[in-house]
Amino acid sequence: MPKRNRPAWAIFAEKALEGVIYLCGISAIVFVLGIFFFVFKVALPVLFEPGFSLTQFLFSTEWYPTSESNIRYGVLAMIAGTFSVTVLAMVIAVPFGLGAAIFVSEFCGPKLKETLKIIIELLAAIPSVVWGFIGLTVMSKLIVEFTGAPVGVNILNGGIILALMSVPIIVSIGEDALKAVPDSYREAGLALGTTHWQLVYRVLLPAAKNGLLAAVLLGVGRAVGETMAVLMATGHAVHIPEGILDSVRTLTANIAAELGEAPENSNHYRVLFLTGVLLFTITFVVNLAADLVIRGIRKK
Amino acid sequence: MTKKHTFTSILWLGSAMTAAVCLFQAGCGKRESGGAADAAGKVTIQNKGSDTMVNLAQAWAEEYKKVAPAVDIEVSGGGSGQGIAALIKGTVDIANCSRNMKPQEIEQARKNTGKEPKEFVVGHDALAVYVHKDNPIDEITFEQLANIYAEGGKITRWSGLGVKLPGGDDIVRVSRQSSSGTYEFFREHVLDKKDFKLGSRDMNGSKEVVELIAGTPTAIGYSGMGYATAGVKMLKVSAKTGQPAMPPTPENALSGAYPIARSLLCYTLGAPEGELKKYLDWMMSAAGQKIVTDCGCVPNPADKHTK
Numbered sequence: 001m002p003k004r005n006r007p008a009w010a011i012f013a014e015k016a017l018e019g020v021i022y023l024c025g026i027s028a029i030v031f032v033l034g035i036f037f038f039v040f041k042v043a044l045p046v047l048f049e050p051g052f053s054l055t056q057f058l059f060s061t062e063w064y065p066t067s068e069s070n071i072r073y074g075v076l077a078m079i080a081g082t083f084s085v086t087v088l089a090m091v092i093a094v095p096f097g098l099g100a101a102i103f104v105s106e107f108c109g110p111k112l113k114e115t116l117k118i119i120i121e122l123l124a125a126i127p128s129v130v131w132g133f134i135g136l137t138v139m140s141k142l143i144v145e146f147t148g149a150p151v152g153v154n155i156l157n158g159g160i161i162l163a164l165m166s167v168p169i170i171v172s173i174g175e176d177a178l179k180a181v182p183d184s185y186r187e188a189g190l191a192l193g194t195t196h197w198q199l200v201y202r203v204l205l206p207a208a209k210n211g212l213l214a215a216v217l218l219g220v221g222r223a224v225g226e227t228m229a230v231l232m233a234t235g236h237a238v239h240i241p242e243g244i245l246d247s248v249r250t251l252t253a254n255i256a257a258e259l260g261e262a263p264e265n266s267n268h269y270r271v272l273f274l275t276g277v278l279l280f281t282i283t284f285v286v287n288l289a290a291d292l293v294i295r296g297i298r299k300k
Numbered sequence: 301m302t303k304k305h306t307f308t309s310i311l312w313l314g315s316a317m318t319a320a321v322c323l324f325q326a327g328c329g330k331r332e333s334g335g336a337a338d339a340a341g342k343v344t345i346q347n348k349g350s351d352t353m354v355n356l357a358q359a360w361a362e363e364y365k366k367v368a369p370a371v372d373i374e375v376s377g378g379g380s381g382q383g384i385a386a387l388i389k390g391t392v393d394i395a396n397c398s399r400n401m402k403p404q405e406i407e408q409a410r411k412n413t414g415k416e417p418k419e420f421v422v423g424h425d426a427l428a429v430y431v432h433k434d435n436p437i438d439e440i441t442f443e444q445l446a447n448i449y450a451e452g453g454k455i456t457r458w459s460g461l462g463v464k465l466p467g468g469d470d471i472v473r474v475s476r477q478s479s480s481g482t483y484e485f486f487r488e489h490v491l492d493k494k495d496f497k498l499g500s501r502d503m504n505g506s507k508e509v510v511e512l513i514a515g516t517p518t519a520i521g522y523s524g525m526g527y528a529t530a531g532v533k534m535l536k537v538s539a540k541t542g543q544p545a546m547p548p549t550p551e552n553a554l555s556g557a558y559p560i561a562r563s564l565l566c567y568t569l570g571a572p573e574g575e576l577k578k579y580l581d582w583m584m585s586a587a588g589q590k591i592v593t594d595c596g597c598v599p600n601p602a603d604k605h606t607k
Contacts, residue, residue: 150470
């Protein structure tokens, strides 16, 4: 192609713009590394403190950061709390989310589809503190009324709130995955005389399963990392749950509630950052899994 | 799809970064404290700390607006521990506390700011033990409370206290987050410095404790007496089994007959000056102390109104 003559400033401006865009592009990497480095740097010294043991941190349920007699940092109860709330949220959100994704992608008309997509995105935009507020005021009363639980802020409450928060993510990514299935599959299926439902069940779901799995995993990531809503809705009790009507405390809620009071650079402060590292690791693994799964689709 | 995914990740990271920067600035931006006046001659006093005192501090701030319109008083809660932490950093003028500053906290403040924290007793409060209004129990001893709340305590059911409740037998323990002065005061005086049993519902405010108990027939909890509502009942408390249990009344709180009464304190860095001193003096004047009564707490005895 013959080169056009352009003024020097235009060439320069284009290069500069390219540079800026390049910076924007790699900023994500810088941020991730920066955040991980900072959190880890603050947490690291506590690993070598004599009063701290990693085994106790991971496998003890006794969380007594401000005790006068015997300070103990065990987050097992909170790991169990995070885990139980997340699992319950997924049990509720996955059928709902995938069902909604299938409906939006395959069964509804174009007009309804647009409306639904906008409203689902709106659902994703509700701030988590508002969800927490709903959990604390509306949900907790309903739970006490219908289940007879002594206290309405518990795993069930947090699980439902988190499910409502992760459904939009599952729906929009799940719908994308279904849309990515080539129309020729649908046409072939229908030509063979399948019903609409058989088409979804036998053809589309197997074809889109990687994308749908990724949608679910991203929903899990959202649920594990959520803070404000679970802080308000789960009752904040350090305790290995025995049923879904028990109150629990999650890792995120514990950091949010205690970081403000922990004296800077004290052991308590560093242990909270270590909890942050733990959370970071969990969400990282979940996101990585989701990413690998997505990559799996592309290869096909 | 992947594009969208990356885009959301960047958005997330962007917001995380912004939050981190904000935190950083909040941590580093040491404000000129001491109620410094800005160009317009307006004076701002930063006041933070105890949740027990947050209603009182707010009422004071509002009333003082009428006395001295040029003075702005910014009140926030978070717990006595948070107030003290801010005082140590030098970011507040007054720290409200429902417990005394510990020696190591005073030492830290001295080291960090070069000033000696100064304590003012601005009122008194009884730490009330609350149950649901329909609970038949009327009085409780320290021993029973320790058995309910402390690590290793034996009582987990209402039948252990000789009470039969229609709503269920398990005691729902309501407690406070660990930055709360009320939490530490209860641990020190009632539990004899033993740790709390895990699994209590740790609320983030005095009012939340009372609200949860009002909505839960099987709950028990502790909070300042000023937060009592129609939905809850305050128990009579005795320090030793066998001694008569005393109700949390203003008189009993002042005389010490009620065993878990405490002083409400304000700490400043160094001796207060200027507008800050005027404000503290006003708090302890008859007008300021009347607000203590209005908030359900106990004012200083009349002869100590002005020190």
